[in-house]
Amino acid sequence: MTRGSLLPVLLALALGGCTSANAPAPPETNATADVAAVNALREAFVNAYNAGDAGALGNLYTADGVSQSNNQPTLTGRDAIIASQKAMFEQVSVKLDLQPEETRTEGTTGYDRGHYTVEVTPKVGGSATTTEGRYLVLLVKEADGAWKVSRDMDNIAGAPPAAPASTAP
Amino acid sequence: MTRGSLLPVLLALALGGCTSANAPAPPETNATADVAAVNALREAFVNAYNAGDAGALGNLYTADGVSQSNNQPTLTGRDAIIASQKAMFEQVSVKLDLQPEETRTEGTTGYDRGHYTVEVTPKVGGSATTTEGRYLVLLVKEADGAWKVSRDMDNIAGAPPAAPASTAP
Numbered sequence: 001m002t003r004g005s006l007l008p009v010l011l012a013l014a015l016g017g018c019t020s021a022n023a024p025a026p027p028e029t030n031a032t033a034d035v036a037a038v039n040a041l042r043e044a045f046v047n048a049y050n051a052g053d054a055g056a057l058g059n060l061y062t063a064d065g066v067s068q069s070n071n072q073p074t075l076t077g078r079d080a081i082i083a084s085q086k087a088m089f090e091q092v093s094v095k096l097d098l099q100p101e102e103t104r105t106e107g108t109t110g111y112d113r114g115h116y117t118v119e120v121t122p123k124v125g126g127s128a129t130t131t132e133g134r135y136l137v138l139l140v141k142e143a144d145g146a147w148k149v150s151r152d153m154d155n156i157a158g159a160p161p162a163a164p165a166s167t168a169p
Numbered sequence: 170m171t172r173g174s175l176l177p178v179l180l181a182l183a184l185g186g187c188t189s190a191n192a193p194a195p196p197e198t199n200a201t202a203d204v205a206a207v208n209a210l211r212e213a214f215v216n217a218y219n220a221g222d223a224g225a226l227g228n229l230y231t232a233d234g235v236s237q238s239n240n241q242p243t244l245t246g247r248d249a250i251i252a253s254q255k256a257m258f259e260q261v262s263v264k265l266d267l268q269p270e271e272t273r274t275e276g277t278t279g280y281d282r283g284h285y286t287v288e289v290t291p292k293v294g295g296s297a298t299t300t301e302g303r304y305l306v307l308l309v310k311e312a313d314g315a316w317k318v319s320r321d322m323d324n325i326a327g328a329p330p331a332a333p334a335s336t337a338p
Binding site for chain 1: 196237241280303325326
């Protein structure tokens with residue numbers, strides 16, 4: 001075999017290693033490690049809430065996080081979120097439970113969607129109130145690999161539509 | 170120059186074309202065409218709402234879309250969304266306005282976040298009611314390049330915290 005006949009082979013081998021360069025692979029969806037990290041983030045979120053730890057809760061948001069809880073003002077940035085939660089935890093104890101229904105990551109973004117139950121008890125005394133609702137949380141994987149909450153919103157589910165009234169006599 | 174001295178050059182050229190193969194480029198963020206398509210989707214959404222066109226509205230969602238409007242049941246799938254909107258449009262006329270505050274696309278996913286104002290007028294007569302709130306919409310770019318709503322949620326903003334009461338005498 002002459003050197004001349006090797007050239008096409010070497011070029012083919014060199015190019016063969018980068019066949020995906022022209023069509024970059026889409027980011028990985030629901031990578032096991034990412035979903036595990038999001039599950040751990042959700043658990044840490046619940047734990048921080050139930051411990052009344054505003055600082056720990058704030059650190060689970062991106063620095064530019066935006067929190068938009070139902071019937072609450074929009075909180076923009078981690079500092080605003082911490083200040084608001086701190087003020088709340090001075091007034092009440094909270095027992096939060098999150099029931100995820102859907103978790104999806106794609107590359108360095110994702111979301112978590114589900115139901116929540118929260119029991120709020122005033123610290124000055126008085127009876128607890130329990131609220132159930134739905135949440136939608138946007139997630140970002142930061143440069144150091146940590147998943148954080150970047151945006152969140154929640155609301156209350158309405159009852160399913162009533163069955164049509166019978167028209168039978 | 171001999172053929173032998175050309176070989177390294179050719180190999181370098183061949184490999185140089187795929188330097189990004191080992192570290193795939195992250196998906197493009199806020200590509201001009203994607204943001205324009207999302208803006209057009211938002212406009213089409215408002216137009217379908219204001220025309221009372223449940224079918225047109227449903228077609229702006231992914232087939233597996235999930236809509237979770239405040240105080241409404243969770244609607245899962247385009248068909249459920251269309252049926253619910255059709256029932257609503259038989260009862261009321263709607264005048265919707267969306268004021269986006271943040272639009273972000275990254276590859277084939279994204280979100281749109283902002284405020285809404287909606288005026289609802291009963292078709293049987295009666296006065297209109299106007300509601301203002303916030304929305305968070307998840308977006309997906311489908312295989313044919315069309316952007317669709319995959320998940321949505323809205324709620325009502327609370328007033329900012331009141332200034333502390335003055336303790337001056």
